[in-house]
Amino acid sequence: MPDEKIVSIPWDEFVSKVCLRQEILSLFEVLRKEAESRGLFLYVAGGPVRDFLLGREIMDVDLVLVGDWEIILDRVLSKLGGRLLMRSQFLTYKVQLGGETIDLATARKEYYSQPAVLPQVARAGLEDDIWRRDFTINALIYGLTSPYREKIVDKVGGIEDIKKGIIRPLHEKSFIDDPTRILRGLRYKVRFAFNFGEEFFRALKLAEEVSSPLSLSPTRLSQELVNFVKKEPFHLLYHLISELKMFEILKKFGLKERNFEEDDLIVLARARGELGEKEFQKLFLLSLVELNEQNLARLGFGNEERSQIEKYLKKIEEGLYYRDDILKTVETLERIPLFFLYRLLLEARFREMVREYLEKWRYVKPLIGGYDLKALGVTDGKRIGEILREIRRMKLLGKLNSPSEELDFAKNLIFFRN
Numbered sequence: 548m549p550d551e552k553i554v555s556i557p558w559d560e561f562v563s564k565v566c567l568r569q570e571i572l573s574l575f576e577v578l579r580k581e582a583e584s585r586g587l588f589l590y591v592a593g594g595p596v597r598d599f600l601l602g603r604e605i606m607d608v609d610l611v612l613v614g615d616w617e618i619i620l621d622r623v624l625s626k627l628g629g630r631l632l633m634r635s636q637f638l639t640y641k642v643q644l645g646g647e648t649i650d651l652a653t654a655r656k657e658y659y660s661q662p663a664v665l666p667q668v669a670r671a672g673l674e675d676d677i678w679r680r681d682f683t684i685n686a687l688i689y690g691l692t693s694p695y696r697e698k699i700v701d702k703v704g705g706i707e708d709i710k711k712g713i714i715r716p717l718h719e720k721s722f723i724d725d726p727t728r729i730l731r732g733l734r735y736k737v738r739f740a741f742n743f744g745e746e747f748f749r750a751l752k753l754a755e756e757v758s759s760p761l762s763l764s765p766t767r768l769s770q771e772l773v774n775f776v777k778k779e780p781f782h783l784l785y786h787l788i789s790e791l792k793m794f795e796i797l798k799k800f801g802l803k804e805r806n807f808e809e810d811d812l813i814v815l816a817r818a819r820g821e822l823g824e825k826e827f828q829k830l831f832l833l834s835l836v837e838l839n840e841q842n843l844a845r846l847g848f849g850n851e852e853r854s855q856i857e858k859y860l861k862k863i864e865e866g867l868y869y870r871d872d873i874l875k876t877v878e879t880l881e882r883i884p885l886f887f888l889y890r891l892l893l894e895a896r897f898r899e900m901v902r903e904y905l906e907k908w909r910y911v912k913p914l915i916g917g918y919d920l921k922a923l924g925v926t927d928g929k930r931i932g933e934i935l936r937e938i939r940r941m942k943l944l945g946k947l948n949s950p951s952e953e954l955d956f957a958k959n960l961i962f963f964r965n
C-alpha cells in the first residue's frame with residue numbers, strides 16, 4: 548500500500564478552478580459549517596480533485612459526508628428553504644437549494660454478492676469510501692472540515708499516477724466486481740491521453756476469466772457505452788472507438804463489433820445535429836455493432852424494437868430491387884425512423900439510396916396546400932390528402948416545378964378525372 552500523501556490547498560485556490568455559480572459555493576459553505584459544528588468530516592472526492600491536479604476546469608462537485616446526511620439536511624433545508632428531491636439506495640441525495648440542484652453522497656463501502664451486479668452499500672468511514680472507487684486517479688479527496696480541512700489526501704498513489712499519466716484500478720478484482728470500470732477506464736485514458744498501468748490489464752484478464760463482462764446487464768452496458776457520446780467530447784469519439792477495437796473490448800462484453808471507419812464519423816456528426824439526444828444515442832450504439840438479433844438484445848433493445856428493426860431491414864433489402872422506382876423507394880424510406888436511416892447510411896449497399904432520400908427526396912413537398920384545394924371546392928380532408936400525395940409523386944418524378952403547375956395539375960385531377 549502506498550504511503551499516505553497530504554497536500555495543503557487553500558479553499559480559494561481550489562474553487563478558482565470550479566465552474567459553479569457563486570450561490571452554490573455559498574451553499575457549500577453553509578453545509579461545511581454545519582458538518583464542522585457536529586464534528587463530521589465533509590469532503591470532495593474523485594473527479595474534481597483529479598481535475599484540479601490536472602489543471603482542468605471543474606464542472607461538477609459532489610460532496611461526501613462521513614455520517615448521516617439526514618441529521619444535517621433537516622437543519623440546512625429548513626434554514627435555507629430547500630427541499631429534498633431524491634434519496635437513492637446508494638445513500639446519495641439530490642437536494643434543491645436556492646434554485647440549484649446539488650448531489651450529496653455518503654461515505655460508504657460496497658459489497659458485491661456476484662460479479663457485475665449492482666453492489667449493496669453501507670455507511671462507512673473515509674478509508675472504505677476511498678478503496679471502493681475505480682481508479683487511483685479517482686480516489687483522491689479534498690477535505691472541507693477537520694481533520695483534513697483544505698487538504699488533498701492521497702492514500703492510493705493517485706497523485707503520482709496523475710503525474711505519470713497512468714490509469715490503475717485499486718485492486719485486481721476491480722473489474723470482476725464492476726466491469727463498467729473497463730469502459731470508464733478507457734474513457735479516462737482517451738480523455739487525458741493517459742496509459743493503462745499493467746494492473747489494468749491484469750484486472751481485465753481476471754474479469755475475462757470469470758466472464759464478468761458477459762454478466763453485465765444490457766441496460767448497464769448500453770448506459771456505459773452511451774457515456775462515450777454523453778460525457779466525452781465528440782472529437783475524441785473515433786479515438787475511443789479505436790481503443791475499443793484495439794483491446795477487443797466489445798467482444799469481451801458479448802458484442803460482435805462492426806468495422807467503424809473514420810468516415811462514419813461524418814454520418815454521426817450530421818445525425819447529431821438533427822436527431823434528439825436519445826435517438827442519437829441509439830444510433831451511436833448501433834453504429835458500433837453489426838445489426839443482428841444477438842447484438843440488439845445485448846444492447847438492451849426490447850422485443851418490440853428488435854422486431855421493428857428487423858422489419859425495416861427487410862423493407863430496405865426489398866427496396867434494393869426497385870431502387871429505380873423513386874416513388875416506391877421514398878414511400879418505403881419515409882416509414883423508417885430517422886435514427887435508423889442514419890444507421891443504414893453506414894452500410895455500403897444502402898448508402899446511395901438512403902443518402903439521396905436524406906439529402907433530396909425527403910424535402911420534396913407540394914408548394915400548394917390544403918387551403919388552395921379548398922379554394923377549388925374540395926372539402927373532404929381525405930381527398931385533399933390524396934391529391935397532395937399525388938402532387939408529391941409528380942414532383943419526385945420532376946414533373947411539376949412551380950406552384951402554378953401544381954395548381955393546374957390539381958385542377959385537372961379535381962375537375963376532369965372524377
Ligand code: ATP
Pocket residue numbers: 592593594595679680681682685686725727728731778
Ligand atoms: P467525470 O464525470 O469527469 O467522468 P467523475 O470522477 O466525476 O469524472 P463520476 O462518474 O461522476 O465521475 O463518478 C464520481 C466518482 O465516483 C469517481 O471519481 C469515482 O471515484 C467514483 N465512481 C464512479 N463510478 C464508479 C464505479 N463504477 N466504480 C467505482 N467508483 C466509481
